[in-house]
Amino acid sequence: MGLIERVLTVVFGGARNIVADTAEVFRENTEAGAGRQAEFKKQVVTQYGQEFHSNQRGWFDRVMDAVNRLPRPAMALGTLALFVSAMTDPIWFAERMQGIALVPEPLWWLLGAIVSFYFGARHQAKGQEFQRSVAVTMARAPQVVENITALRKLRAGSPGVADTGPDAKLALAAFTPGENPALDDWHKSRG
Template sequence: MGVIERILGVIFGSGRNVVAETAEVFRINAEADAQRAHQMQSAALQQFGGEFRLTQRGWFDRFMDALNRVPRPAMALGTLGLFIAAMVDPVWFAARMAGIALVPEPLWWLLAAIVSFYFGARHQAKGQDFQRELAETMAAVPQVVRTVKNVESLRDVTPEPDAPEAQSNPALADWRAGR
């Protein structure tokens, strides 16, 4: 018992595990690897959290953000409301539309300009993004064409009949004969 205990004490004694330390040279310690991955993911999440943290903003900034979100839903819901009003009370709706008919033309132009600038700015930004993506795609076309030609050139790679490997390969000769 004493000899085996001394041998095991040499291998596993003094808080060390020689077998485990030797095995870690050839294979990654899964527990330590998982701990490193957890620490790396935690650090990345903290960095992202720091980058995207909203600063404390005043009441005016919050009010303006809320106000900027109102026009599109208000116009959509208002238009649906007009359709519902026309079906529920056609006389009331006709009276309101007659009033709108009295609005002078320059006021309609002003309203059209305001709505166009409001919605047009977003449309223009999206359109420019689309044009940029389209230009990047078109710039990649020559490389794609070259790649397709290279791949297509690999389609028929049968050796010539007078090549030495073709003469010494009976399976290839049988295939050619059947073709």
């Protein structure tokens, strides 16, 4: 018995596990890696929350946001209006298109660049706003998890949910039989 004990002590050590220490040289400790990853994610969410915390927008920002929303509907409705005008008054439509045919090509390129930059900038601003809202939502996640855990403890099948605690009157009332017509009928049928 002493020989086996000495061999196991040499392999596994008194307070250390040589096999585990050796294995960690070749493969990461999964539990420690998960802990580091969780801490990293927590720091990222905290940083996002601090960076995008200011949700207070002034009247000027709200007005500019409303103005920025006008070009897309205006272009879509204008295009539909051109189709309607081409069907209702083809001569009027043809006159307008002859005027557009006189627009030089560099001006078309400039218009294309302006529209592209407008929609690109709008897409980037909305993307950053979306990331801000995701960061705020992720910052609330720990509280939601705590609330769900607390709610699950209140289920009827949870251990200790009906515990009366230190209230002696409540404990006594729980064991005192009360009126139960169905149980009385059952007792009578049993006999």
